[in-house]
Amino acid sequence: MAAAVPRGGTSLAYRGNIWRLFAVQALLMFILWVPIWVVFLQRKGLGLTQIGLLEGFAWVLTAALEVPSGAIADRFGRKASIAMGAFLYSVAMFLILAEALSPAFLLGYALWNSSTAFVSGADSALLYDSLKAGGRTSEAAKQSGRYAAIQQASQGVASVIGAAIATIDMTLCFTICGLGGLVATALVLTVKEPPRLEDDAESPLGYWKTLRAAIGIAARRPVIRALLLLNATILVVPLVVYYVLLQPYALGVGVPLASLGIVVVAVQVTTVAASWLAHRLGGRVELTTIVAVGVAILLGATGVLGAFPSIPSIALMLAVALVPALVGPLMSARINGLIPSGQRATILSLGALLFELGLAVAMPLLLAFADRLGAPAAISLSAVFFAITVIPLLLVWRTAERRLVPAAPTT
Numbered sequence: 001m002a003a004a005v006p007r008g009g010t011s012l013a014y015r016g017n018i019w020r021l022f023a024v025q026a027l028l029m030f031i032l033w034v035p036i037w038v039v040f041l042q043r044k045g046l047g048l049t050q051i052g053l054l055e056g057f058a059w060v061l062t063a064a065l066e067v068p069s070g071a072i073a074d075r076f077g078r079k080a081s082i083a084m085g086a087f088l089y090s091v092a093m094f095l096i097l098a099e100a101l102s103p104a105f106l107l108g109y110a111l112w113n114s115s116t117a118f119v120s121g122a123d124s125a126l127l128y129d130s131l132k133a134g135g136r137t138s139e140a141a142k143q144s145g146r147y148a149a150i151q152q153a154s155q156g157v158a159s160v161i162g163a164a165i166a167t168i169d170m171t172l173c174f175t176i177c178g179l180g181g182l183v184a185t186a187l188v189l190t191v192k193e194p195p196r197l198e199d200d201a202e203s204p205l206g207y208w209k210t211l212r213a214a215i216g217i218a219a220r221r222p223v224i225r226a227l228l229l230l231n232a233t234i235l236v237v238p239l240v241v242y243y244v245l246l247q248p249y250a251l252g253v254g255v256p257l258a259s260l261g262i263v264v265v266a267v268q269v270t271t272v273a274a275s276w277l278a279h280r281l282g283g284r285v286e287l288t289t290i291v292a293v294g295v296a297i298l299l300g301a302t303g304v305l306g307a308f309p310s311i312p313s314i315a316l317m318l319a320v321a322l323v324p325a326l327v328g329p330l331m332s333a334r335i336n337g338l339i340p341s342g343q344r345a346t347i348l349s350l351g352a353l354l355f356e357l358g359l360a361v362a363m364p365l366l367l368a369f370a371d372r373l374g375a376p377a378a379i380s381l382s383a384v385f386f387a388i389t390v391i392p393l394l395l396v397w398r399t400a401e402r403r404l405v406p407a408a409p410t411t
Contacts, residue, residue: 017130018127027180027187028181029158030155031154031155032174035163035264039170054109059357061114062113062117069118073122078129078193079189082119082123088118089178089181090178090181091111092110093174096174097171097174124336124348130194131143133194142279144278144333145275145277146275147275148271148275149273149276152272155268156264224335227338231327231328231335233386233389234291234298239324240359240362240366241317241379241382242321249305249376252376267321270318271322274322274326275326275328278330279329279330282333287330288401290327294323294327295323299387302380302382305317306382306383336348362382
């Protein structure tokens with residue numbers, strides 16, 4: 001009979017998963033095409049309206065795949081799902097170089113966003129379950145913050161390098177990302193899959209049973225339902241403001257195009273710092289208080305940006321970017337602590353689904369509004385929309401948290 005594995009050995013066995021997952025995230029988020037992808041598509045002969053239609057289709061497809069891909073991760077393994085997503089992303093990067101609107105190009109565009117559905121949810125679940133298998137769930141918020149910080153840092157560095165590479169050859173931005181995706185695919189396959197069940201005697205559910213079980217958990221438990229909705233809302237509106245509306249807003253108030261890169265880097269640095277330090281704040285202040293203050297900051301910042309468009313007001317973009325980067329890891333850790341391992345990736349994918357559906361609605365709506373009345377007016381509209389949705393959700397969540405009966409830790 002084989003000897004039992006010491007707890008310390010188990011901890012070490014899964015410790016390597018963390019740095020591998022961080023490296024995979026850095027590779028996938030090293031997106032050199034971020035500063036030039038619209039220009040690249042325009043030079044291929046596409047108009048902004050065509051790009052908008054392609055984006056709408058891509059986000060809807062991504063949203064449609066979110067929950068099924070999470071169920072696949074819960075049924076067949078997190079690393080298998082992430083590897084599939086990384087590989088499909090690589091394929092997309094190479095296909096997007098084909099002639100515009102050709103079958104190969106359209107397939108690449110469809111995979112461009114939708115491939116991320118196989119990674120989102122599965123990566124958070126793999127991170128948490130690896131920590132849990134190693135007896136380190138107390139580090140969940142800290143490691144989630146580091147994970148988010150690595151994502152933002154990789155994007156920030158890639159934005160600067162990508163702009164420089166684009167002056168030589170724009171296609172290199174996509175080719176290098178495709179190669180990075182292949183490396184990420186190989187690396188994630190070396191991860192040791194942690195247990196996905198609460199008890200070794202449990203048997204894994206089938207795909208459809210996993211999907212039904214996850215949706216049932218979210219539907220029956222008000223605190224999980226409220227957390228998923230609230231987290232998606234806090235992520236969607238700020239992202240559209242600081243990632244999409246920032247450029248027309250800054251140019252409209254007189255910021256030179258060459259200086260826009262400085263603003264983008266400042267936003268990235270802010271989000272990295274916030275994500276990295278989130279767990280420290282979470283250990284000192286109640287999560288409900290942190291989220292409430294964060295919502296107030298977002299409403300104030302977007303309100304001033306819309307009402308008083310000016311170069312000094314652009315500094316408030318840092319506050320808009322800071323709040324979701326700070327709150328996101330803490331809310332993710334809270335959700336992870338409330339849901340069973342067997343359906344973790346599926347439930348987390350429900351949150352990603354809500355986020356993507358929100359983007360599919362908010363992005364074209366606010367861009368159309370900005371096109372007609374200007375970016376400041378669009379930001380004002382985003383503040384109104386944010387207040388109408390987030391305040392009721394915040395109240396519902398706080399009520400659900402108070403009613404939650406204290407339970408034994410899932411560790």
